[in-house]
Amino acid sequence: MTRIKFCGIRREEDVGYVNLVRPDYAGFVLAPGFRRTVSAQEAGRLSSLLDEGIVPVGVFVDEPPENVARLLEDGTISIAQLHGMEDEEYLSRLMDLTSGTLMKCFRVSSRGDVEAASCCSADLVMLDSGTGTGKAFDWSLAEGLGRDFFLAGGLDPSNVGEAIKRMHPTAVDTSSGIETDGFKDYEKMEAFVKAVRSADGE
Numbered sequence: 001m002t003r004i005k006f007c008g009i010r011r012e013e014d015v016g017y018v019n020l021v022r023p024d025y026a027g028f029v030l031a032p033g034f035r036r037t038v039s040a041q042e043a044g045r046l047s048s049l050l051d052e053g054i055v056p057v058g059v060f061v062d063e064p065p066e067n068v069a070r071l072l073e074d075g076t077i078s079i080a081q082l083h084g085m086e087d088e089e090y091l092s093r094l095m096d097l098t099s100g101t102l103m104k105c106f107r108v109s110s111r112g113d114v115e116a117a118s119c120c121s122a123d124l125v126m127l128d129s130g131t132g133t134g135k136a137f138d139w140s141l142a143e144g145l146g147r148d149f150f151l152a153g154g155l156d157p158s159n160v161g162e163a164i165k166r167m168h169p170t171a172v173d174t175s176s177g178i179e180t181d182g183f184k185d186y187e188k189m190e191a192f193v194k195a196v197r198s199a200d201g202e
């Protein structure tokens with residue numbers, strides 16, 4: 001079964017929707033300055049309201065590794081999604097500070113980005129187009145990646161089925177595609193999960 005990550009959870013109401021619809025992962029944007037940013041303290045509070053089994057993920061952009069490690073170690077998050085320019089040296093420093101799960105995100109605009117993902121030392125990799133822009137990248141660039149990956153970027157209930165059938169990702173990740181007027185939309189979340197399960201069944 002394809003796993004599902006809903007990102008950009010920022011209100012108690014959103015957590016309520018997540019607990020009803022039950023994706024595998026719930027993402028909190030902990031990088032400062034984005035529309036969906038929440039503080040570490042608020043992420044901790046929201047994460048504690050998640051039903052058991054829904055894994056909290058923190059999204060960071062070039063955050064000092066000590067800060068990322070602290071939130072993994074204190075249980076605020078279980079996975080750190082690194083969405084900036086973090087390189088192998090950064091990953092190695094972070095791995096010295098924590099045994100928490102690391103997911104490196106690659107913004108795909110060339111085959112080189114996909115090749116970098118294939119040999120990355122992080123536990124998990126994500127292929128995306130940007131930082132929650134609602135836009136897809138050219139999926140044909142990702143053919144032959146050679147390892148499991150999370151697929152993100154512009155996924156919504158209308159295209160996630162095609163994405164699964166064509167790309168066979170381990171997990172699909174969405175934020176803009178389950179929002180209306182900038183806020184999480186319960187019906188779109190439900191429709192997204194339904195579209196994923198239907199593609200899995202075909």
Ligand SMILES: O=C(O)c1ccccc1N[C@@H]1O[C@H](COP(=O)(O)O)[C@@H](O)[C@H]1O
Nearest residue numbers: 007034131132133134153154174175176
């Ligand atoms: O969503 C954000 O604001 C964000 C900020 C900083 C880094 C990453 C961010 N979002 C990530 O992008 C994917 C895809 O988003 P979308 O579906 O295209 O809107 C999202 O799930 C986050 O992982």
